[in-house]
Amino acid sequence: MRDNGMGVGEVVRSLVLGILGAIALRIVLGIYQRFLFICEPHEILVVSGKSTKLSTGESVKFAVITAGRHFRIPWVQIVKRMDLRIISIELHVKRILSVGGIPLDLHAIANVKISTDERYVYNAVERFLDMGTDNIRMAARQLLEGALRGVVSQLTPEQVNQDRIEFADKLVEMTDADFSKMGLHLDTLKVLRVEDEAQYLENLGRTQIANALRDAENAQNRTGQDIAMEEAAANQSAAIAQKQAEIGIAQKRNQLRALTGQLEGEAQSVEREAQVASQQARAEAEQELQAVRREVETKRLLCEVVLPAQADATARQLLAEGDAASIAEAGRANAEIIELTQ
Template sequence: MEIITLLLGIFGTGTAAGWWVIRNLYYICQPSEVLIFAGSRTPVDDKRSVGYRLVKGGSSIQVPLLEKTFRMDLTNMIIELRVSNAYSKGGIPLTVEGVANIKIAGEEPTIHNAIERLLGKSRKDIEQLAKDTLEGNLRGVLANLTPEQVNEDKITFAKTLLEEAEDDLEKLGLVLDNLQIKNIFDEVRYLDSIGRKQQAELLRDARIAEAQAKAEAIIKASENNRITKLRQIERDLEIAKAEAERRVRDALTKRTAVVAEVESVVHAQVARVQAEVAVQTERIKQVENQLQADVIAPAEAECQRAIAQAKGDAAKIIEEGKAQAAGTQCLAQSWQNAGASAKEIFIYQKLEPLLKIIATGVPEVKVENLTVIDTANGGSVPKMASFIEQLRQTTGVDITQVVNRLK
């Protein structure tokens, strides 16, 4: 790359020499090929190097005078294979026809084998080389297989051939993409006899299989008929069981309905009696409440009132008695303290208010008797005499005698 850059710097890109370099020394590599620039040393690994450089899927410029450019095609090559009189295991010559898809390896390190062995050869020469290699491998594989094995399992035969040829083709720098066996036959018609034998065996096996199939079909039909009859019997039995169960359910249902009806009547009667009991209970409570309100409560109230009134009257009487007793005791004490004059003092104490009451309460009366009194001793004597007389007549108290007694 340093040489390429140097050349472009020397010739330039705008001169005729630059255009000549681009036209004659600049190479573009197609995806289906590889460019080989021979003449320069390129290391392959740590131990060896090769005298060329590879360009795949890109472009490069050939170094003038130092390198030469080669193109190697990597597209598939279809090779028709035909091997005649290839002896198989057992000495039977066979003819095998097939087709193979081969291409030059495009990956390292196999591509180096292709460059060393196939560079400069034409595509026809490469195809012939690959064909000869595959036919040799095909003969080697046939020698290890019997005609029966080759004919019965072509896929295994092709796989074995592919594994056998892979190493030899890799040494040539080729890659076997696909291999198919199209036809296998022989001149002595051994395979035909094997085929006839196999056909006879197949026909025999087919007849045996047919007879076995018919016998199995008859047995199967008998078994199916037996199973069908058994299932029919089981179905009839199930139907009979279901019918019996239905009748039992109907009877149980009717019994349950009758019992439920009787129970409903009993429950209705019980409910009615319970309701009547509840009504009577409420009536009893109502009567009790009415009796309580109309008789007992008023009687209790009257009783309480009478008790309270009696208590009040008794208390009044007791208090009056106590007061009278206390007054009597006080009067007796005063009377005792007054000594002999106690009676007159008492009468004088009671006389003044009594006289006032009498004086205010004397109505006007008609004079029936007239008493003439001498007024020489004063004008109040007649009134006093009249008052004393009236007091004596009304109360029976003789003031004159009282006064005389006090004197």
């Protein structure tokens, strides 16, 4: 029984220790989570009690964390958050005197936010920490309204109304230094409407419309005249070009006729030369043929007449010579016989 009691006590002790360990771990995690600050993309963390040396060489008693996380040292540091999201400001400034003393009413919308530039963000912390968005909006509106009056006083109503992009650029340029001192950044500014009680812009618009219509009509008339002149010039150029083309065609035809005549003459000359050459060759061949025929006839006569005649004459001569020799021999024999008989 005593052993069983000791076993139960060990189990209870283990359970108690496990529960206490879990509670202690939860307390540690809770403390860690409480003192761990994670900087989200749309905010900055301001850590008081931590000295920071700025790029200007000046030291401040707080630090700005724009990304990552920070573990706050208890009883030494304080961490606060500042929102970086856009703050929209509607501007409606009345009776702003422009050049010429003409009052204008301006409706515009601006978007500002706390600057994340290291050179200016500390200015925003000093001025707007623990202040709500409305306070930032009010300060920015006052600055923009004053700048609006300053810019409009340098421009004519036409410039303000027509070139609103340039007007907004001038306003941004004028307020840049003041916003930097406040640690703010003017993201966008757009002029929505420009109005005037004196209806100067409306009358100016009517005049401009009338002038535009007149200019358009004049331009149309000038365009019609220009078109007529261009058509006349084009017709004249076309007629001249047609005449020149006809002259060129006639010249080419004459050149073709001359070339054709020249070629035909050369062809006829070649043909005549060929005919003459053919006749001459025929005559030469005929002469050669006649010469051959004469030679053949000569040889034929030689064979048929001359040679037989010569052979017959030779034969007769030989016969005559033989007869003479016989007679001579007979005479000589008779003489010898006579001599012997005597």
